[in-house]
Each structure stands twice: as C-alpha cells, then as structure tokens.
Amino acid sequence: MGRLPGDPGLLRQAGYALGFRLPPGNRDWVRHDLTDAGWRTRLLLRHLAVMLPICAGLALLPGPPWTRVGVPLLALAGSVLAVAIGSDDLRRARLRRHDLRPPDH
Template sequence: MTRLPGDPSPWRRACYALGFRLPPENREWVWHDLTDAGWRGRLLLRHLAVMLPLCALLALLPGAWWLRVAVPLLALLTSALTVLVSADDLRRARLRRHGLPPAGRRG
C-alpha cells in the first residue's frame, strides 16, 4: 500500500489508537482514515489492537480455566459491540478532536 500525505510514524499510530490527537501535519491522513471506505473496519481493528493485550492480561489472573477464558472473551465481545454500535459518534468525536469538520462536510 502506498503512503498517504501525512502518514504518521508507527509510534504516532499507536498513540492515535489510544485516542491521542495527532499533530496538524497528519490531518490529511486522519481525514482519510475516518472518511474513506472501510473506516468502520479500521476503527474496530484499532480497538482490537488495544483490547487484545488487555484481554491477555485478564487471562493470566488466577482462577478456574473456564473463568480465565470467559472473562477476557466477555470483555472483548462487549467492548467490540460497543465500538460497533457507537462508531459514528466515535468518528465524529475524533474528527472534532483533530479540528476537522463532520464527515461529508469538508470544503
């Protein structure tokens, strides 16, 4: 895949996945990320990148084997469902955080 103008470094992408705002030189990349086709999939993938390590830590807690499977699985499924249900609101908030207009109103 070709790099887009303002494509952030891996460190900045990690910060972006955690919800931090990127600097102004990455605005074009943020706009593309949040408005281009497949933005919901990328939103879910970013969420999974954050949640999978947390679920792995939950699986290490002491308890019966079924509990160490059920708790991380429940956390992952409920958080993913929450992200999918509120995807439009999450996108709108992230656009606002970067000083960009709502999707479809750029001019």
Template sequence: MRYALGFRLPPQNREWVRHDLTDAGWRGRILLRHLGLMAPVCAAFAALPAEGWARVAVALLVLVASTLTVMISADDLRRARLRQHGLEPPG
C-alpha cells in the same frame, strides 16, 4: 500508537486523519485498532489466577462487550475524532 489511544496527532497528519475516518472501510479500521488495544487487556484477564474456563470466559466477555460498544458507537467516535483534529464530520 498515540492515535489508537485517542490522542490528537500533529497538524501535518490532518489529511491522513481525514482519509482514515472518511474513506471506505473506516469502520473496519476503527474496529481493528480497538482489537489491537484490547488484545493485551484480554491477555491480562486470561492470566488471572482462576480456573481455565473462568479465565477464558472473562477475557471473552471483556472482548465481546467492548467490541459491541465500539461497533454501536462508531459514528459518534468518528465524529468526535474528526472534531478533535479540527475537521468537519461528513453530513
């Protein structure tokens, strides 16, 4: 959970981080972690007092906007996460 929130893992997890961010499918894993974090946020927005269509629209807007942001900046997020763990980003 700490890793999904952006915290640094202990040094013994360094190789796992390298695998997570450089192996095939790394973009999908970043996106899945993001969706896991955003699910409760969207649920909170959907629970606000408003008409049903407005609650759904706001929750979807939050989900779509944040997901597109993560997809657009995935390379930068990966580079930052690798450097955070003392690893060299791939060329």
C-alpha cells in the same frame, strides 16, 4: 497501497489508537482514515489492537480455567459491540478532536 501524505508512523499511530490527538501535519491522514471507504473496519481493527493485550492480561489472572477464558472473551465481545454500535459517534468525536468537520451524512 503506499504510505499516505501525513502518515504518522508506528509510534504516533499507537497513540492515535489510544485516543491521543495527532499533530496538525497528520490532518490529511486522519481525514482519510475516518472518511474513506472502510473506516469502520479500520476503527474496529484499531480497537482490537488495543483490547487484545488487555484481554491477554485478563487471561493471566488467577482463577479456574473457565473464568480465565470467559472474562477476556466477555470483555472483548462487550467492547467490540460497544465500538460497533457507537462507531459514528466515535468518528465524529475524533474528527472534531483533529479540527476536522464531520461528514453530513
């Protein structure tokens, strides 16, 4: 698939993944991202892109090997579960942040 109109580019997409608001010119891209088919998958993949470096940093902390593996896995599993459970609320909040109306269903 080609680039969509209003595609924010790599740097702004990184900020979007961290929760920052995009400029109004990217509103159509945000609408597509949060309402088209596959929005949950994109939400989880974006979350993984943020969490994997954090988990890698946790794995570098000193401690026994089981702790250096267990703590990052627990952080990743817990955060992915929280995002999966709260995905509808996260989507509504992000749509409102961009002055878009959340879907009724």
